[in-house]
Amino acid sequence: MVSDADGPAGPLRRDPRLREDEAVAVRRREIEQHLVTLVTPALVDEHRLAPRGPHSPALARVLAYLRQAPTAGKLAIHAPRSGGMRILRLSGSQGVPHEDLGPAGVDGPCAEDAAAHDVFLRRLRALGADPGAP
């Protein structure tokens, strides 16, 4: 996000992108405050059992928001040829390597599903929700 201090010289006193960022931030706060109320132990367990669905309306709503997050800072799964599954934080910049956050929690019969649940829990915590014990 660009700060006022980085705005262009001259009569443009504020980078117009900051205006848009401010409006988006208000909307995100509104949306996220509602989504946090949907996060219950039952919802978390629903995701753990079936990350790819089908999902209840509440879980679908939470996932729809999480999945549309901007690329910079978003979590993804890396399945290296050498084996295992790892969590990545996407750089959001072309050519800038993604950050490796370490192995995914992969307990369970399907490693990809377990990694997806690991990502889901991390995203819920970032949202300000309490998904319960990891």
Added chain:
Amino acid sequence: MTAEPGTPYVVGYPDRISTRPGERLEVMASADASRSVSAALVRLGTGAAADGIRETEVLALGRVDVVPVQTQLGSFMVAPGCARSWEPGAFVASVVASPSRLGRRQALMSQVVPTGSWTLALLGDGRPSAQVTFGGEERAATGDRPLAEGAWYVVAGGFDPEHGLRVVAWPLSFTASWRAAADSWIERSEGTTPCRGVIRGMLDAPVVVAARQGGASSFVDCYDGKLESPQLLAGVLGEPLLGELSTGRLVTRALRCGWDFSRRLSATGTSGSAVAGDGAPDCDGLLWNSPAEAVTGHRWDGSEQDFRLAPEQYAAVHFHSDDLDDCRWPPSLGFVLPAELPSGAYAVRLEGEGVADRVPFFVRPRAPASALVFLAPTASYLAYANDHPVSDGSFSEATAGRTPVLYDDDLVIHEHREWGLSCYDAHLDGSGVGISSARRPLVNMRPAHRYHVGPWQLPADLAILGWLEDEGFAVDVVTDEDLHREGADLLAPYRAVVSGTHPEYFSTAMLDGLEAYLEQGGRLVSLGANGYYWRVAFDRDRPWVMELRRGHAGSGAWESWPGEAHLAFSGELGGLWRNLGRPPQRLAGVGYAAQGFDRSGWYRRLSDSDDPRAAFIFEGVTARVFGTTGAIGGGAVGQEIDRYDLGLGSPRDALLLATSEGLTDGSLRCAEEVSFSVPGTSARSDPKVRADVVYLVKPGGGGVFSTGSIAWAGSLGVDRALSRITRNVVTRFCDPAPLPW
């Protein structure tokens, strides 16, 4: 620990994708470090499977030494003939510019010799600058205000040996632009620097536009944005000349050399890379890496959307610092394809020292040798080449409905942007990528590659070829680029054509050829979905370069800027074939309906499936439901799906054999059909979100069987009923007897 640069790799591309036995093929390769690898010719999609790849080694090619090879990224123009001894004296470099990405140093025009240089540049803070270096001295005149992205300016630099340097950038008014209005805060910027004797005049060197020569064979400071009328003029940058430059045209009375980009725009579009120069002889330029042409210039007033009708309004070229149309690597390996090589999908396998690559290409038959031909969708492979759906596209996880998985290949192409982008990516300046070239490594066009939603394009299509071989069908292989060149004549020798899983991109010539083939009695087994969807064009002089203009509707990753929906390579309007009057439903009976990647569904037979004319299709199949198993999403209906639609052109006498069930809210109606913002566009609410199986016979006796699902191929050899249906269709279509109708 990060997925750091320097991930070990070896990677390559062939000198062409479609070949014939007995021809020589060269492979250009590069690696992260000097490596010695073994090379072998392998046939793809056949033989035993290992590590998820079915291949058969055909010919050992010995060892190959591969070294790191640099790639010149970024588009620009070079006028090499301008390397001459000009008369010493003051000169002016001027260009009409609309920068799209400030924040780093960029060259607008330049000349460089071993002992010095001059550059008309934009600095990192967006200020224009006229700069010279000579004999270790550096001088610059820099504007007092930065330019604004998206606004149009004349940027002129005066290089006067007696009095110094001057730079002026003044905004031009324009009638129509949604990118940036003529805001009051867009102002003139100018600066002067007195100096004497630093430069004598223009240099004995090529003139470079939109970049600067950095070394013997490299170019740096590549510009992002549009340029018009670059020119070099004799004289000083005074008020009279400023007035003449304000017209935005070449100032012919003082012209040393200049380039009017609109002269490249003919009634049939552009071709090749040559730019005719004005002024001194031998000033012609050459465009590198296919910048976008037929783009709106500063005179575009919105009254015309077709560049062919108002070329003077489209006199700009949009340069990108991340354009690429040819890696220009030297060959690492060359060999002659065996004279008796069967037609098929092949690769040169390079492996050793813990790295491996398979460089795919296709081998046509020396002469048609079977009743059946597989049409490899190479145009679609190009569109998706080096796609970064997860690393770049925030929308991809939402459309896929699942947490994305990145593989090692994805990290490599994320790090190595010098191999170019896909038509699903955006340039660094945010504009959509409309050019894709085959002369570069296509890292996701590999047999083992996994897209974030599973096997996609080539890897999925190899399952079809493998199944056909397992079932004992003899099949030749040809490509989209062959169809583009040869039309219906390419397909005429064959009883039936089998499509790939996702033949999404079609040129006019390709579509004309396929339609003519069907009208002449040919048969099409359309095993995929979302086919025959977008129009593309190929450069007439550089057939390895494909262009796409997405227009303003459709399910795609970006939208054309206003006035820029016409393809430069042909002049035709781009976008969906549906919106160009040739919907896929008319060709294949079904057309794009929806997409969903969470889980696949299955098919349920409808009453038309009991029609006696369809008896051959369901011979040996009693089940009313089929396709309940498959390698893609667990069923045969999934990823992208097509449906029968009378309103969109499905033939009225076509048989609707089956429709789909089992899809979830993860399958959503295609964007072009959502005319108003309404809820309920998923499979659980919208009955038009479905895949249909259709069989039809054309008036000329040709036949089409369409499955309406990309995931169908994943059920071949897995779902018994589906496999039997497919076998029945392919067998009957290869039989010359007229189809029952």
